[in-house]
Amino acid sequence: MKEYLDLFVSFMLIGTMTFGGGYAMLPMLTREVVDKHHWATKEQLLDYFAIGQCTPGVIAVNTATFIGYRRRGAMGAAIATLGVVLPSLVIIVVIAMFLSNFMEIEWIAHAFAGVRIAVCALIAVTVVKLFRQSADTRLKVCIAAVAFTSVALIGLSPIYVTIAFAVFGALFYGRRQQV
């Protein structure tokens, strides 16, 4: 029972503090899921993200479902998913009810601009840490660089990048492990 509550509260926190896309939730996710509750390791979290990338639905939701399922089966998955979705639902409905021009309120726009910068820095710190862990060979540094370039600078969809490197990994690293 306590773990259900933990799942719900943690994912509600994560849902509340995710600004922007699913990747922006990674710093919060790492803190709650890896450091605090030890529900998954950093490597598993990356795997969940990769799988969330190529399965239907919003990545944040997929990751919540995944971790919830790992801990407590289908019910845990439902509770974690509900937790991550609920803050959006409440906040958006309140905004839609009371404020027709929410983003035109000056101090709110300023506050959000500040929040975005803090989130950027959080993401940057996370990327540095992940890079040190996951890019331990020269080839893997290249993979990270190619993935970054093709999405950030060329504008390719992350789906193709994910699929391409999954296939590459299966062929290259999968072959090596056979020995």
Add this chain to the structure above:
Amino acid sequence: MTLLILAFEFFKAGLFAIGGGLATLPYLMEMAVNHPTWFSIDELMNMIAVSESTPGPIGVNMSSYVGYHVAGLPGAVIATFSLVLPAYLSILIVVRILDRFRTNRRISGGLEGLRPAVTGLIAAAGYSVLSSSLFRVIGGVTQFQWLAFLLFLCFFTVMQLRPLQKVHPLLYIAFGAVLGVVLQL
């Protein structure tokens, strides 16, 4: 009846929007065209602005907003849960498959190749948020936001300091909001 159509449309969006972020956008555009009484493209753009700058995954925010716009609170609830349902079901299936083939060398090899790639993808997402904060178009001229850039560097440096690595991200986010108001970002 509207609720039923709403449920169907968002289930479809949830099923086909792969990759998160703004992947739901094309399906929302389609809805604006197919159901002109629901919302216009202009209204959709406003919803995107709010969804991008409020907490929560964008896709979920958007469906709450659109659902509320179309059919009030029940609409918001139904649209959101319809969007999430395909994700929920597909993950349940994927977990089972993954567990069965965990020791398969191809699958573990695939995941090994994916990890550095995902790191690159996360960096790309951070880069796009950062560049939209650093470059702002004012009156047709793109301006570099020096103050924002400085603030980013300060945050980044402070977060790396050893005694501060255990600070909860929430604190940084709250601090960012306060600084944003004080510095008029």
